[in-house]
Amino acid sequence: xxxxxxxxxxxxxxxxxxxxxxxxxxxxxxxxxxxxxxxxxxxxxxxxxxxxxxxxxxxxxxxxxxxxxxxxxxxxxxxxxxxxxxxxxxxxxxxxxxxxxxxxxxxxxxxxxxxxxxxxxxxxxxxxxxxxxxxxxxxxxxxxxxxxxxxxxxxxxxxxxxxxxxxxxxxxxxxxxxxxxxxxxxxxxxxxxxxxxxxxxxxxxxxxxxxxxxxxxxxxxxxxxxxxxxxxxxxxxxxxxxxxxxxxxxxxxxxxxxxxxxxxxxxxxxxxxxxxxxxxxxxxxxxxxxxxxxxxxxxxxxxxxxxxxxxxxxxxxxxxxxxxxxxxxxxxxxxxxxxxxxxxxxxxxxxxxxxxxxxxxxxxxxxxxxxxxxxxxxxxxxxxxxxxxxxxxxxxxxxxxxxxxxxxxxxxxxxxxxxxxxxxxxxxxxxxxxxxxxxxxxxxxxxxxxxxxxxxxxxxxxxxxxxxxxxxxxxxxxxxxxxxxxxxxxxxxxxxxxxxxxxxxxxxxxxxxxxxxxxxxxxxxxxxxxxxxxxxxxxxxxxxxxxxxxxxxxxxxxxxxxxxxxxxxxxxxxxxxxxxxxxxxxxxxxxxxxxxxxxxxxxxxxxxxxxxxxxxxxxxxxxxxxxxxxxxxxx
Amino acid sequence: xxxxxxxxxxxxxxxxxxxxxxxxxxxxxxxxxxxxxxxxxxxxxxxxxxxxxxxxxxxxxxxxxxxxxxxxxxxxxxxxxxxxxxxxxxxxxxxxxxxxxxxxxxxxxxxxxxxxxxxxxxxxxxxxxxxxxxxxxxxxxxxxxxxxxxxxxxxxxxxxxxxxxxxxxxxxxxxxxxxxxxxxxxxxxxxxxxxxxxxxxxxxxxxxxxxxxxxxxxxxxxxxxxxxxxxxxxxxxxxxxxxxxxxxxxxxxxxxxxxxxxxxxxxxxxxxxxxxxxxxxxxxxxxxxxxxxxxxxxxxxxxxxxxxxxxxxxxxxxxxxxxxxxxxxxxxxxxxxxxxxx
Ligand code: SF4
Numbered sequence: 001x002x003x004x005x006x007x008x009x010x011x012x013x014x015x016x017x018x019x020x021x022x023x024x025x026x027x028x029x030x031x032x033x034x035x036x037x038x039x040x041x042x043x044x045x046x047x048x049x050x051x052x053x054x055x056x057x058x059x060x061x062x063x064x065x066x067x068x069x070x071x072x073x074x075x076x077x078x079x080x081x082x083x084x085x086x087x088x089x090x091x092x093x094x095x096x097x098x099x100x101x102x103x104x105x106x107x108x109x110x111x112x113x114x115x116x117x118x119x120x121x122x123x124x125x126x127x128x129x130x131x132x133x134x135x136x137x138x139x140x141x142x143x144x145x146x147x148x149x150x151x152x153x154x155x156x157x158x159x160x161x162x163x164x165x166x167x168x169x170x171x172x173x174x175x176x177x178x179x180x181x182x183x184x185x186x187x188x189x190x191x192x193x194x195x196x197x198x199x200x201x202x203x204x205x206x207x208x209x210x211x212x213x214x215x216x217x218x219x220x221x222x223x224x225x226x227x228x229x230x231x232x233x234x235x236x237x238x239x240x241x242x243x244x245x246x247x248x249x250x251x252x253x254x255x256x257x258x259x260x261x262x263x264x265x266x267x268x269x270x271x272x273x274x275x276x277x278x279x280x281x282x283x284x285x286x287x288x289x290x291x292x293x294x295x296x297x298x299x300x301x302x303x304x305x306x307x308x309x310x311x312x313x314x315x316x317x318x319x320x321x322x323x324x325x326x327x328x329x330x331x332x333x334x335x336x337x338x339x340x341x342x343x344x345x346x347x348x349x350x351x352x353x354x355x356x357x358x359x360x361x362x363x364x365x366x367x368x369x370x371x372x373x374x375x376x377x378x379x380x381x382x383x384x385x386x387x388x389x390x391x392x393x394x395x396x397x398x399x400x401x402x403x404x405x406x407x408x409x410x411x412x413x414x415x416x417x418x419x420x421x422x423x424x425x426x427x428x429x430x431x432x433x434x435x436x437x438x439x440x441x442x443x444x445x446x447x448x449x450x451x452x453x454x455x456x457x458x459x460x461x462x463x464x465x466x467x468x469x470x471x472x473x474x475x476x477x478x479x480x481x482x483x484x485x486x487x488x489x490x491x492x493x494x495x496x497x498x499x500x501x502x503x504x505x506x507x508x509x510x511x512x513x514x515x516x517x518x519x520x521x522x523x524x525x526x527x528x529x530x531x532x533x534x535x536x537x538x539x540x541x542x543x544x545x546x547x548x549x550x551x552x553x554x555x556x557x558x559x560x561x562x563x564x565x566x567x568x569x570x571x572x573x574x575x576x577x578x579x580x581x582x583x584x585x586x587x588x589x590x591x592x593x594x595x596x597x598x599x600x601x602x603x604x605x606x607x608x609x610x611x612x613x614x615x616x617x618x619x620x621x622x623x624x625x626x627x628x629x630x631x632x633x634x635x
Numbered sequence: 636x637x638x639x640x641x642x643x644x645x646x647x648x649x650x651x652x653x654x655x656x657x658x659x660x661x662x663x664x665x666x667x668x669x670x671x672x673x674x675x676x677x678x679x680x681x682x683x684x685x686x687x688x689x690x691x692x693x694x695x696x697x698x699x700x701x702x703x704x705x706x707x708x709x710x711x712x713x714x715x716x717x718x719x720x721x722x723x724x725x726x727x728x729x730x731x732x733x734x735x736x737x738x739x740x741x742x743x744x745x746x747x748x749x750x751x752x753x754x755x756x757x758x759x760x761x762x763x764x765x766x767x768x769x770x771x772x773x774x775x776x777x778x779x780x781x782x783x784x785x786x787x788x789x790x791x792x793x794x795x796x797x798x799x800x801x802x803x804x805x806x807x808x809x810x811x812x813x814x815x816x817x818x819x820x821x822x823x824x825x826x827x828x829x830x831x832x833x834x835x836x837x838x839x840x841x842x843x844x845x846x847x848x849x850x851x852x853x854x855x856x857x858x859x860x861x862x863x864x865x866x867x868x869x870x871x872x873x874x875x876x877x878x879x880x881x882x883x884x885x886x887x888x889x890x891x892x893x894x895x896x897x898x899x900x901x902x903x904x905x906x907x908x909x910x911x912x913x914x915x916x917x918x919x920x921x922x923x924x925x926x927x928x929x930x931x932x933x934x935x936x937x938x939x940x941x942x943x944x945x946x947x948x949x950x951x952x953x954x955x956x957x958x959x960x961x962x963x964x965x966x967x968x969x970x971x972x973x974x975x976x977x
Contacts, residue, residue: 252972484707
C-alpha cells in the first residue's frame, strides 16, 4: 500500500480499497490542502476556484486562501509574478485553509521556489516540466534544475509536460499557439481532479457558460481538462487516488461564498429588510473593489452604486443619500478610510446613519495592497479629530460578512450613527461553504422617518437609544438645518456654548456606549467559569484560534477561547470574562492594537501575540503559543 | 408623509429665525435676499428645497434659509449634493459655495459634478479672498495680491471660474453680481429651470478683506460702460455713452464702435446654445480693453446624471419584478446537506 502523501487521515475513517487490477489504489482521506501556483497569467485563481466550486458541490467543507501578486502582470516567470491559490477540503468541519499544502502544483520554477518554504517533508509536488528550462531558472534566480539536482528529495515529485500535452490535445484546433497555451491550467486542473476523484461536469458547464459567445475557446478548454484527467488515468503517474467524503455539516442548503460577496449580499438584505434603498458610494481600491463590482450587478434590488471621483466624494455622497432617507454605505480599505475620516466625523456630528466598510490590508501608506492585516482597528476607533466614538464591528469569516452587514445597518439606523464594519483581505478573498439563512429569520430592520411637525426638534432624542429623529427633506413642516458645527442639545441650532459642547460630546459618547444594549454577551467556548488560559480573538483570526483551541482541548489542555465581534462597544461582560482566566492570549495581525485597548480598559496584562507578515495565522502558530503560555504558567 | 404645502409662498416663508451673522455690508446679504425672493416664485413646495454648502462665509447660507439645509465640510458640498440628488431626484438641490471652497479644496468635486451633469444648482460666491479665515489670497485672487499669506504679493495665476466650468463640460454657465438684483434674480430663475447642473458665478463683495474687488463692474460709470449683458439671439452690445459691440476679427474678438459699424451687421450674435463651448470660453476669458460679460454663457440640453442612473436601476427592477432575497442568496451553485436520517 502506498503512503497517503496527499492528504490527512483522521481517526479510523481510512478505508483503502482496490477495485480491479489495473486501477490504482483508492484511498479515503479526511482533509487535504492543495496549492495551485503559477505565473499571474497562468490562471491559477481560476483553477483554484474551479476546484473549490466542484468540491463545494460535492459537499466537502472547505476554506480558501488566494495569494495575489501586487503587480497585475509582473514579468512572466519571475518570483514577483507568482500567483497562488490554496484550497483545503475536508470531510469534517474545518476552520482554516490549512497551514501547509499537501500538494503543490507548480506551473514554473518561480512558482515552485516561491512556495517551497511552506511545504512539509513528504508533501507532493506536481511540476510542469515544460517550463523548467534555463531561461526560467535564471528568472527564478536558480543555478540549476531543482527537479534534477536532488534538492527536492524530501518531497514526492511528480512531473508532466503539461504545455506540450496541452498543445498536443489541441492539435486539430485552429487556435493560435498562445491561445492554446492559455488552456494549460485546465490540464493541471484535470490532473488534480483525477487525483482527488472529482467529476469534471461542474467545470465543463462553467466553461460553456463563460465562453458562450466563443464556443471554440470553451471546447479547447474542455478538451484540455479532459486530457489532463485522461493522462493520469492512463499513465498511472500516481499510484494512489484519493477520495474526500462529504462533510457532516449542519443540515441545510449551502453555497460557496467569498467574504466580499457575502458583504454585498448582506447589504442588499439589510436594504430589503429595512425598506431603505441601498446607496453605495465607492472608489476602486484593493481589496474592497469587489463589493462595488457585485453591488453594481444588483440594480434589480433597487441598489444604486456610485463610483465617485475619490474616496472623499464616495463617503460624502453616501452621507447625502442618508440625509435623503436612503441607506448610505461606503466601502474602502485603510488608505481610503484615512481620506474619509473628516466626512465620517461629519456623520458623527449630524447623527445620520452610515455604514463604512473597511476591508483591511497591509499598511501603513500604500503598504501591501494584496495582503491581509488587522491594523486599521485603532484608525477606525480613533483616527478622527475631536472625541468621536463610532460603533465598530468585525467580520470573522467569509460567510459572517453577511450577518455583520445586517448588524451594522441595524445599529446605524437604530442609533442614527455611522458604524464601521471591519473585514480584511483574507476574509474578502477567501471562501467557504455558507449555510444559507431562511429569509424570515433575518432581523427585521424596518425603520421610520419622523413626520410630525408638532413633536419635532432636530436634536431631541429617543430615551433608549439617544438617537435623534431621522427627518428627511420633502417632509412638510420639518425644514431644518444640520451641519458640522456643534449643535445645541435638542434644538440643533449652532451653539458655541461651552457647557453645551461638553454635554453634546458626552451625549454622542453615551449613545455609542448604549449600543451595548444590542451587543450579546461574550461567549466562552471551553470552560465558561474560567481557568488557566483564554485565547481571545477578533476578526479573521477566528479560524486559526478555533482550530488550535479545539485541538488543545482534545489533548486535555486547560484552554478556552472567545471571539469579539463588536470592538466598540465591548460586550458588557468582557472585563468580567477576562478576569476569570489566569492568562489571556490575544493573537492579532498587527502590533497589538486590541491588546493595548484591553490593557487600558481593564488593567489586565493581556499576552499579545502578533504577526505582521501580510498572511493569516496558521493553526500551528496559535498552538505553539498556547503551549508556551501554558508552559510558562506552570514553570 | 403629509401632503405637500400648496399655499402661495412669499419671501418671508424662506427666512429662517437664525440671526444673519455676515459682516455688515457684505455682498452675501444681497444674494440671500435675491434667493429668498426667487424661491417662492418657482412653484416648488418649500419642503422640497435643500441647500447644501461647504465651508466659508458663503457656506453659512443654509442657516439663513428656512428650507432643509446641510452645512457640510470644506469643499465637499457637490459630493454630498450628488448623493442626495441621486437618491432623491424629487428635491430641488442648491449648492452654495465660495471661490476657496469650490476651486481650491473642493476643486475635484466641483469639476466632477459639472462633467456628470447632476441636476443641482451651484452658486459660487466669488469674492477673490478667504474671508472666514480672515484674509488669505484665494484661487481667484489676482497675481500680485497682497494678503496676510502673500505679504509680497501673490505669484499664483488665478482660476477663471467660468472657464473651469466650461472646461469641465458644464451645461449651464452664468455670471451675475451680488448687487445687480434684477439681473441676479433672472439668472437664478434661469438656473432653476435648467435640468442638469446649473453653475452661476456671483461676484460678491467682501467689504472687510477685499473691498471693491469688482469695482470694474459695480462702480457707477463701469455699470453702464463696462458691462456687457448677454442676450440670447441679440448682438453683443455694450456702453451707454458710446455704444460699442464685439465683432470677430480673424482668430480673435475685437471691440468695435457701433456708430461706425452702422447697422451692427458685423457684430457677433449671441447664442448661448451653441454645441461648442468655444465662444463662451472666449467671452469668459476676455482680457483688458474688453467689457465684462454678465448673464448666461451656456445653456445646452444634455442627459441628466441621476435620470440616467435611476433609469438603469428601474429597467433592471422592471426586467426582474420577482427579484427576491431568496433568489439573491440562492443564485449560484448550491447543494443540500441532509439532516440525520435516524
Ligand atoms: S469676511 Fe467678507 S465675505 Fe465674510 S462675511 Fe465678512 S464681508 Fe462677507
